[in-house]
Amino acid sequence: xILFILAILLFLIGLYGVLVKRNLIxxxxxxxxxxxxxxxxxxxxxxxxxxxxxxxxxxxSSVLYVDPLPQALVLTAxxxxxxxxxxxxxxxxxxFEKYDTxxxxxxxxxxx
Amino acid sequence: MNFIPLFVIVPLGAAFLMPVVxxxxxxxxxxxxxxxxxxxxxxxxxxxxxxxxxxxxxxxGWEPVASIPxxxxxxxxxxxxxxxxxxxxxxxxxxxxxxxxxxxxxDKAKYYTLFLLMMAGLxxxxxxxxxxxxxxxxxxxxxxxxxxxxxxxxxxxxxxSFKYQILGGTAxxxxxxxxxxxxxxxxxxxxxxxxxxxxxxxxxxxxxFVSILFLVGFxxxxxxxxxxxxxxxAHPSAPAPISAMLSGVVIKVLGVYALIRIFxxxxxxxxxxxxxxxxxxxxSVSMVAGAFLAISQSDFKRMLAYSSISQIGYVLFALGLGTxxxxxxxxxxxxxxxxxxxxxxLNSGAVVYRTxxxxxxxxxxxxxxxxxxxxxxxxxxxxxxxxxxFGGFWSKLIIIMAAVESGHFALxxxxxxxxxxTLAYYMKLQKEAFYGAxxxxxxxxxxxxxxxxxxxxxxxIVVTGMGLLLIPEFKSVILDPAVKIISGGLNYSKLVLGG
Numbered sequence: 025x026i027l028f029i030l031a032i033l034l035f036l037i038g039l040y041g042v043l044v045k046r047n048l049i050x051x052x053x054x055x056x057x058x059x060x061x062x063x064x065x066x067x068x069x070x071x072x073x074x075x076x077x078x079x080x081x082x083x084x085s086s087v088l089y090v091d092p093l094p095q096a097l098v099l100t101a102x103x104x105x106x107x108x109x110x111x112x113x114x115x116x117x118x119x120f121e122k123y124d125t126x127x128x129x130x131x132x133x134x135x136x
Numbered sequence: 137m138n139f140i141p142l143f144v145i146v147p148l149g150a151a152f153l154m155p156v157v158x159x160x161x162x163x164x165x166x167x168x169x170x171x172x173x174x175x176x177x178x179x180x181x182x183x184x185x186x187x188x189x190x191x192x193x194x195x196x197g198w199e200p201v202a203s204i205p206x207x208x209x210x211x212x213x214x215x216x217x218x219x220x221x222x223x224x225x226x227x228x229x230x231x232x233x234x235x236x237x238x239x240x241x242x243d244k245a246k247y248y249t250l251f252l253l254m255m256a257g258l259x260x261x262x263x264x265x266x267x268x269x270x271x272x273x274x275x276x277x278x279x280x281x282x283x284x285x286x287x288x289x290x291x292x293x294x295x296x297s298f299k300y301q302i303l304g305g306t307a308x309x310x311x312x313x314x315x316x317x318x319x320x321x322x323x324x325x326x327x328x329x330x331x332x333x334x335x336x337x338x339x340x341x342x343x344x345f346v347s348i349l350f351l352v353g354f355x356x357x358x359x360x361x362x363x364x365x366x367x368x369x370a371h372p373s374a375p376a377p378i379s380a381m382l383s384g385v386v387i388k389v390l391g392v393y394a395l396i397r398i399f400x401x402x403x404x405x406x407x408x409x410x411x412x413x414x415x416x417x418x419x420s421v422s423m424v425a426g427a428f429l430a431i432s433q434s435d436f437k438r439m440l441a442y443s444s445i446s447q448i449g450y451v452l453f454a455l456g457l458g459t460x461x462x463x464x465x466x467x468x469x470x471x472x473x474x475x476x477x478x479x480x481x482l483n484s485g486a487v488v489y490r491t492x493x494x495x496x497x498x499x500x501x502x503x504x505x506x507x508x509x510x511x512x513x514x515x516x517x518x519x520x521x522x523x524x525x526f527g528g529f530w531s532k533l534i535i536i537m538a539a540v541e542s543g544h545f546a547l548x549x550x551x552x553x554x555x556x557x558t559l560a561y562y563m564k565l566q567k568e569a570f571y572g573a574x575x576x577x578x579x580x581x582x583x584x585x586x587x588x589x590x591x592x593x594x595x596x597i598v599v600t601g602m603g604l605l606l607i608p609e610f611k612s613v614i615l616d617p618a619v620k621i622i623s624g625g626l627n628y629s630k631l632v633l634g635g
Binding site (some may be wrong): 029035037038042046051055058059062065066070093094097100104107108111112115116118119122125129132133 | 250268272275282283286289290291292294295297298299302305306309312313315316317319320325568
């Protein structure tokens with residue numbers, strides 16, 4: 025339970041970064057922290073205390089396994105996270121070329 | 137050979153072939169993109185033949201064991217077919233339009249690649265039978281649309297796309313967290329299987345937590361009013377065909393469809409009436425605020441973008457009523473809005489293509505020089521403002537009737553009032569852009585190129601004929617199966633798993 029709370033705390037730290045920080049790169053880092061926190065939560069969901077790796081062998085048949093499904097899903101989620109982060113960072117670089125700043129307060133050509 | 141996966145395989149395959157064939161011959165990317173989109177459109181009409189029954193495809197032949205699904209399932213039912221038709225018809229009109237329009241931009245092959253990836257993602261979302269695949273396809277289409285919004289690589293496009301990415305990324309993480317707790321609670325990700333498990337769980341505190349995560353996440357994707365900040369920047373900044381796709385299809389599939397599927401078919405709306413109240417509140421706030429924000433805009437596309445928020449508000453409001461009539465109104469308004477909003481965005485693109493401006497103050501009288509664009513946009517505007525005999529009138533009428541029927545008299549009045557405001561700002565749009573005195577600088581203005589006009593005319597015919605969907609012959613084929621799936625609620629799991 026304590027692990028879940030810590031992971032959610034990590035998620036909230038990321039959310040704080042996205043909402044409060046004014047620097048594009050720091051906002052991206054906040055987004056990444058959120059993604060990692062969610063991946064941690066997902067892995068924790070599949071964790072069984074004292075379980076072994078979920079590999080089927082002939083000798084062992086009925087031992088306690090860690091749930092393999094969340095691990096597979098988290099792998100996919102990590103790859104998606106890689107894609108979104110790479111895209112966001114490349115956009116931050118292009119924005120820097122156009123505006124000469126990472127400060128969101130100065131990147132305001134669009135009206136709200 | 138089962139035909140369901142082709143909805144995802146064909147656009148994905150075409151997307152990966154695109155960079156290769158465009159090396160061989162430049163024009164090939166147009167041909168391949170349009171062929172793939174045409175195939176998808178024809179295929180979605182072929183799917184209509186089976187729209188009445190639920191068909192399930194298990195990827196790799198992993199059939200369920202003791203009626204518990206173990207593999208990846210793709211589910212096709214009335215609601216899915218309905219969404220597939222919207223996605224692929226608009227998708228075809230948009231690719232046809234892109235042939236001329238995207239000459240503005242440098243690399244057409246990359247554009248088609250991203251566009252087809254977005255189509256694959258959208259088709260995948262509506263076909264996904266489990267929550268995680270829904271998430272993966274949602275991310276595919278979201279990432280493709282982030283890059284498409286910034287396709288012009290101007291400073292405004294980049295700024296809009298970055299905003300879209302940050303809010304879209306936050307929404308995605310919230311949804312993924314919801315999926316994690318959903319799995320923790322039910323032990324399955326298959327929507328149908330999870331639905332049965334949730335019915336056995338009864339009232340579980342986890343359900344409320346997961347519901348909040350999904351509500352916030354998908355409302356961000358649907359751009360409902362407290363979560364709308366990205367839409368008025370992202371939709372106008374994108375190239376016109378992408379604006380049409382984003383406003384006409386993406387917000388509906390990633391937002392509204394996902395909300396319907398999860399709350400009506402998996403959680404069961406009867407068990408949690410508070411969700412319906414939230415739908416009504418979010419819907420009516422978006423409806424009114426979107427309309428008032430739209431009326432003060434002087435940018436052609438930005439006005440359309442705010443109008444999208446307002447119209448999606450109508451859809452969600454009607455869903456929140458929860459009655460079969462309300463759901464019918466919601467579905468009818470959904471398909472209407474897809475048709476006329478993509479038509480209007482394509483019109484705005486034609487105006488930008490010829491005049492290089494989308495500022496309403498600088499436009500004026502261009503209907504004299506661009507009659508096709510002028511007349512089709514007038515048809516679209518009349519339909520969205522709810523004038524008879526267009527589809528927009530009938531869908532708003534059904535929504536208002538449903539609101540009165542379920543006793544929400546004040547909100548029915550609000551819906552009527554919003555419709556009048558909508559008429560007001562579309563008349564402003566028509567007057568300032570298309571009618572009135574022709575500005576001197578537009579003396580040599582020409583009509584949009586042939587394929588752009590053709591695609592706009594096709595959509596205008598669809599918009600004009602949309603009222604016919606209420607005739608029983610058409611209604612029983614397109615609207616009724618979708619309404620049946622939504623109002624059937626928890627029957628979904630029985631239909632998918634059988635028995």
